[in-house]
Amino acid sequence: MFLHVDQLSVQYPGAARASVRHVSLALERGQIGALLGPSGCGKTSLLRAVAGLERPARGRVVLEGDAVSDAAAGRHLPPEQRRIGMVFQDYALFPHMTVAENVLFGLKGLPRAEQQARVAQMLDLVGLAGAASRHPHQLSGGQQQRIALARALAPKPRLLLMDEPFSSLDVDLRERLAQEVRAILKQAETTALFVTHDQMEAFAVADLVGVMNDGELQQWDEPYALYHRPATRFVATFVGHGVFAPARVVSGPEGARVRSALGEWSDRFECPLPGIGGECDVLLRADDIVHDDDSAVKARIRAKAFRGSEFLYTLELASGELVMAHVPSHHDHAVGEWIGIRAELDHVVTFPRDLKGVVAA
């Protein structure tokens, strides 16, 4: 493993409990990781501990086999000796310096010719070769963030850390820049870890995403798995739209099946199911629910939100259970109308019975 965070805890002086608790995660060389979670869950504290800006209370940070932090051994390499680059949300470019001078900043020790070559190479990488002699205020927010990236990558860091790198940009630009940043990092073969509270951003940029809640890492996985096979209720709720529908495990000809008001499904993808007869909640994603007027199952539209190509309908079954459905926006029905629905599940994800019909955000 290129980066290995091992059972890491961060506790601030005077705090009753640790802000980051027993977090373990790993990245291979060249992989991009994202830490996702609500405000205050400990994302930035974890990133700062990897950077060396916080001293962990417990655990280790191992970079290329080198334990840069090891609480048990009392080892803590200062940030400037870790060869880690950082990009922050406010770019932190020097306003009085040109773009080229900003990128040059981290290259002080190199011979002059090499410095010039590296600056040119970095500006080229971020697609701003023509902006070398401009000043930061003459550039757009997205361009400034690309310069900040060029400056962080110029000294060839072993690891790049980014804290909410897109959050000060408007939504359109964020989406575009997220894709550009992924392409730039992949081209530069950089291993990177970044913090965001925006799942679309995490999915667009990262190979592996960690969902944190209240100081703990609940799942560290590929975006597809986080969405389709969430490990906990919290992950299921935080990532994507859906509901937990009450269900019962029944026996079928090929083993256990999950029966809910919307249908019955077998355990096709080896998601552990409770024992036969057991009560559980099954996760129904909004994209598992298909609008089909021929279906015997009817639901009344309780609320609808226009999302461009589709509506997100909140629907109520005759039993009072709620489900959510993504429906193409040319199927424009009024609130209060009854429509036919059908559930098409590829991934049957169940959780022990808890609160009935909890709506996932």
Ligand SMILES: Nc1ncnc2c1ncn2[C@@H]1O[C@H](COP(=O)(O)OP(=O)(O)OP(=O)(O)O)[C@@H](O)[C@H]1O
């Ligand atoms: N320097 C500090 N001293 C004491 N407590 C801190 C310090 N920095 C953060 N905390 C606390 O640690 C917890 C985690 O904060 P952190 O900034 O890591 O969360 P976050 O997930 O990055 O949040 P956000 O998305 O709002 O930035 C919070 O309860 C916060 O109040």
